[in-house]
Amino acid sequence: MKKYFILLVISILTLSCHENKQSQQLEENSNTYLEESHSYAQPNNAVITHLDLDINVNFETHVISGTATYDIENSDSNQIILDSKYLEIENVTQNGEQTEFDLGDFDESLGQPLTVAIQEDTKQIAITYSTTAQTEALQWLTAQQTADKTHPFLFTQGQAILTRTWIPIQDSPQIRITYDATVKVPQELMAVMSAENPKEKNENGVYQFKMEQPIPAYLIALAVGNIEYKAISERTGVYAEKSMLNKVHEEFSDMEKMVVAAENLYGDYDWDQFDVIVLPPSFPFGGMENPRLTFATPTVIAGDKSLTSLVAHELAHSWSGNLVTNATWNDFWLNEGFTVYFEIRIMEALYGKDRANMLALIGRQDLEDELEALKESPNDTKLKLDLKGRNPDDGMNSIAYDKGYLFLRTLEEKEGRDNMDAFLKSYFKKNAFSTTNTEDFITYLNENLLDKNNITFNTEEWIYQPGVPENAAIIESDAFSNVEKTLQEFLKTNEIEVTKTENWTPQEWVHFVRNFPTDISVAQMQQLDDTFNLTDSTNSYITMVWYEQSILNGYHGNNVDTKIAEFLNTVGRRWYVTTLFSAFAKAERIEEAKEIYKTARGNYHSVTANTVDEMLGIE
Numbered sequence: 075m076k077k078y079f080i081l082l083v084i085s086i087l088t089l090s091c092h093e094n095k096q097s098q099q100l101e102e103n104s105n106t107y108l109e110e111s112h113s114y115a116q117p118n119n120a121v122i123t124h125l126d127l128d129i130n131v132n133f134e135t136h137v138i139s140g141t142a143t144y145d146i147e148n149s150d151s152n153q154i155i156l157d158s159k160y161l162e163i164e165n166v167t168q169n170g171e172q173t174e175f176d177l178g179d180f181d182e183s184l185g186q187p188l189t190v191a192i193q194e195d196t197k198q199i200a201i202t203y204s205t206t207a208q209t210e211a212l213q214w215l216t217a218q219q220t221a222d223k224t225h226p227f228l229f230t231q232g233q234a235i236l237t238r239t240w241i242p243i244q245d246s247p248q249i250r251i252t253y254d255a256t257v258k259v260p261q262e263l264m265a266v267m268s269a270e271n272p273k274e275k276n277e278n279g280v281y282q283f284k285m286e287q288p289i290p291a292y293l294i295a296l297a298v299g300n301i302e303y304k305a306i307s308e309r310t311g312v313y314a315e316k317s318m319l320n321k322v323h324e325e326f327s328d329m330e331k332m333v334v335a336a337e338n339l340y341g342d343y344d345w346d347q348f349d350v351i352v353l354p355p356s357f358p359f360g361g362m363e364n365p366r367l368t369f370a371t372p373t374v375i376a377g378d379k380s381l382t383s384l385v386a387h388e389l390a391h392s393w394s395g396n397l398v399t400n401a402t403w404n405d406f407w408l409n410e411g412f413t414v415y416f417e418i419r420i421m422e423a424l425y426g427k428d429r430a431n432m433l434a435l436i437g438r439q440d441l442e443d444e445l446e447a448l449k450e451s452p453n454d455t456k457l458k459l460d461l462k463g464r465n466p467d468d469g470m471n472s473i474a475y476d477k478g479y480l481f482l483r484t485l486e487e488k489e490g491r492d493n494m495d496a497f498l499k500s501y502f503k504k505n506a507f508s509t510t511n512t513e514d515f516i517t518y519l520n521e522n523l524l525d526k527n528n529i530t531f532n533t534e535e536w537i538y539q540p541g542v543p544e545n546a547a548i549i550e551s552d553a554f555s556n557v558e559k560t561l562q563e564f565l566k567t568n569e570i571e572v573t574k575t576e577n578w579t580p581q582e583w584v585h586f587v588r589n590f591p592t593d594i595s596v597a598q599m600q601q602l603d604d605t606f607n608l609t610d611s612t613n614s615y616i617t618m619v620w621y622e623q624s625i626l627n628g629y630h631g632n633n634v635d636t637k638i639a640e641f642l643n644t645v646g647r648r649w650y651v652t653t654l655f656s657a658f659a660k661a662e663r664i665e666e667a668k669e670i671y672k673t674a675r676g677n678y679h680s681v682t683a684n685t686v687d688e689m690l691g692i693e
């Protein structure tokens with residue numbers, strides 16, 4: 075280990091002053107890499123430190139091909155192991171000379187270890203490769219699947235372990251690298267990455283990228299399309315297709331304010347630029363926190379900024395996740411629980427306590443639903459997971475998010491907000507540009523918050539036991555209590571005073587619809603739909619929960635079945651899609667679901683399709 079340490083110090087000297095702070099952090103935090111079950115890499119022997127990617131993006135063959143050149147640090151090893159899945163490896167060199175390589179046995183979730191022969195003095199390896207049709211990270215969209223319908227589109231999704239399906243790489247969250255890239259795309263398209271980005275299209279279709287802050291492989295990202303940029307402030311802005319650009323710009327116009335609020339809470343934004351690209355609707359997540367350039371679903375463009383907590387969430391990841399990264403996927407709650415907590419604090423700073431508490435309460439209900447759904451597998455309701463032998467994607471349910479949030483909120487109430495904030499600020503600073511695991515977090519928490527203030531807290535129960543401990547914070551919202559009252563009155567009297575609902579936010583509508591009892595009648599749903607136009611709501615979150623209730627309760631009015639099928643054929647956001655397919659399953663309408671899925675599946679990213687396949691029992 076000593077040798078690795080010395081090499082690291084040398085590499086610091088070669089970096090520009092800009093990175094000094096980060097490198098010092100790295101040095102302080104550098105330690106032996108932990109055993110990890112989701113990567114074949116053995117970084118304690120030989121590890122990559124920098125990637126220079128030179129690729130061509132071919133929209134006709136749906137192939138990315140080129141060369142990945144790595145700077146490496148070698149502790150006397152005669153081989154370096156990378157992760158690779160569904161890649162064609164053509165050629166490998168070390169220090170510029172041909173070298174031997176071997177692709178090992180294929181594992182369904184991990185892919186294959188790519189072992190490259192190196193020598194003691196090897197500083198660089200280069201791998202010439204191409205992607206294949208089975209790649210799981212890439213989604214190639216036809217023009218028809220985009221907003222403008224004029225040009226094709228491509229985006230990548232790396233988390234959790236998919237980057238290895240488009241770049242051979244040491245694909246562990248513990249291994250951080252800087253990168254440069256040269257990306258060649260068709261002339262009429264523009265490429266952007268999780269890096270310093272172009273703001274305009276250029277004439278030759280060749281784009282250069284630089285990412286000077288070290289990041290784990292799952293945060294390397296690429297999008298290619300006929301997109302344009304519009305700035306919000308000097309360091310924030312949006313990318314979108316032409317027909318979406320102004321809408322997106324308007325919706326996210328508070329982005330700079332969000333960055334300022336976040337910095338006031340937990341310290342400087344360390345990534346220079348914070349932009350968001352709104353992708354076509356098949357993007358499988360709400361958002362993905364690719365550094366400098368968050369990827370987002372268009373389903374949050376509601377026209378009234380009501381769903382922009384998503385941007386606060388992805389921004390919060392600039393600290394929790396991107397700056398301080400979970401060491402293994404078993405520690406995923408360190409990324410997500412902290413991010414939800416931070417997101418809700420940003421929303422509170424911008425829009426007040428009421429809105430923040432509504433968000434927190436929606437999460438609380440999600441948590442109850444998830445606990446119910448996982449009652450046969452209580453181990454999956456622990457914060458610290460054991461995902462050995464499983465695809466980490468399996469463990470990524472809402473426990474990490476919502477139970478993680480509740481843990482931190484409970485801790486805040488016990489400690490007081492000032493202590494909590496000082497603690498979190500120091501935690502982010504201490505671990506910046508590094509990784510941490512659950513055990514290190516507990517030690518840090520004890521030393522810097524609990525012991526210091528002489529407080530006992532059931533941390534271990536929260537983290538290592540299933541379910542929710544009894545001391546969980548109680549979250550209340552007057553607005554939601556009123557919504558519940560209005561719903562109860564309606565159920566009793568079949569009458570609803572429209573004036574009471576006039577100023578409801580979409581969150582209040584979501585709460586109203588989600589809380590329908592199982593015996594709500596079809597006539598009552600018809601009445602609500604006729605009065606409030608719920609089937610045709612322009613807010614995707616409201617329509618999603620309304621469709622769910624329609625499926626569960628056998629409501630077929632106002633053409634809702636056609637609307638549901640259309641929605642599932644357009645939107646690929648996994649949360650929405652799986653909520654609706656699981657409603658079909660609960661309502662024993664699985665044949666209908668399969669019929670819709672026949673055409674919808676082609677629009678989904680593999681992340682969404684794999685989950686639905688499993689849900690519907692499709693091989």
Ligand SMILES: [Zn+2]
Nearest residue numbers: 387391410413
């Ligand atoms: Zn997140």
